[in-house]
Amino acid sequence: MxxxxxxxxxxxxxxxxxxxxxxxxxxxxxxxxxxxxxxxxxxxxxxxxxxxxxxxxxxxxxxxxxxxxxxxxxxxxxxxxxxxxxxxxxxxxxxxxEPAIKPAVTHSKTQVIGILATQGTLNSELFNKTTEKYQDTKIIEQVGHGLVQLIENGQINSPEMTLLLKSYLAPMIRENIDYLVLGCSHYPYLIPQIKKILPDHIQIIDSxxxxxxxxxxxxxxxxxxxxxxxxxxxxxxxxxxxxxxxxxxxxxxxxxxxx
Missing domain, CATH: 3.40.50.1860 (Rossmann fold)
Incomplete structure (x- = not known):
């Protein structure tokens, strides 16, 4: 062989x-x-x-x-x-x-970044060890409840998806993030939707x-x-x-x- x-x-x-x-x-x-x-x-x-x-x-x-x-x-x-x-x-x-936190922290001007991920990722020991390295940056964590299920059901561009994304991203926008880290391999398929919601200056990073x-x-x-x-x-x-x-x-x- x-x-x-x-x-x-x-x-x-x-x-x-x-x-x-x-x-x-x-x-x-x-x-x-x-x-x-x-x-x-x-x-x-x-x-x-x-x-x-x-x-x-x-x-x-x-x-x-x-x-x-x-x-x-x-x-x-x-x-x-x-x-x-x-x-x-x-x-x-x-x-x-793993969520690409390092490049977001490295390049952030506002020192505030957002991460959209699953509960399992955000609760994991490995993730928490990673975020502990970046005490000088405010990291806003958001669980993407329901996003994977909608993607798996072929509802990427559904009204339900838009409503969920708006509810998850609005608090990050208010906190003045300049980078959004996508912490789930499903989420890159939502980038066109996310770009419609985020201000143009916010960069999106996936792995x-x-x-x-x-x-x-x-x-x-x-x-x-x-x-x-x-x-x-x-x-x-x-x-x-x-x-x-x-x-x-x-x-x-x-x-x-x-x-």
């Missing part, structure tokens, strides 16, 4: 991690990928730490059985709650995704590009790039594949599979 030509595995609690897949695929177009959307159990952000760890291990086992050479945990909640346990149990390299670059670095240092031209990209979901298919477009196929 040519290990270099094995796929990169990517999993999320649903379709949101496809935003991370897109960044990886754009940077590494020759790499094979297998994407796992655990939409049946979405959102992870409302589950206990033990449940999140168990689901993350289940997803990891599936991707290892499919021959993956590296796994990207394309879920903020799974990363902040489970990646230490994953790295302790498995020998395969893992890449996690996609940083995760893609880290994936490239790990492949270079530990794993190896594919040696073949062209790539095969497989997308699995354990629910109705319709919404995932709409997100990935007609060039790829969403496959329904029980896992």
């Amino acid at each position: 040519d290990y270099n030509n094995q796929p990169i595995g990517i999993f999320d609690s649903g379709i949101g991690g496809t935003s991370i897949w897109s960044a990886i695929h754009a940077l590494l177009p020759n790499e094979k990928t297998i994407y796992l959307a655990d939409s049946k159990n979405a959102p992870y952000g409302q589950k206990s730490k033990s449940e999140i760890i168990a689901l993350s291990m289940k997803n990891t086992d599936f991707l290892i059985d499919m021959g993956c050479k590296l796994i990207v945990v394309a879920c903020n909640t799974a990363t902040t709650n489970a990646i230490q346990e994953l790295r302790a149990k498995y020998t395969i390299p893992f890449i996690g995704i 996609g590009q940083a995760v893609a670059k880290q994936t490239q670095n790990v492949l270079r240092e530990k794993v190896g790039f594919t040696s073949s031209s062209g790539s095969e990209n497989i997308f699995y979901t354990n629910t109705n594949p319709k919404v995932l298919q709409e997100i990935i477009g007609n060039n790829f196929t969403a496959i329904s599979k029980d896992f």
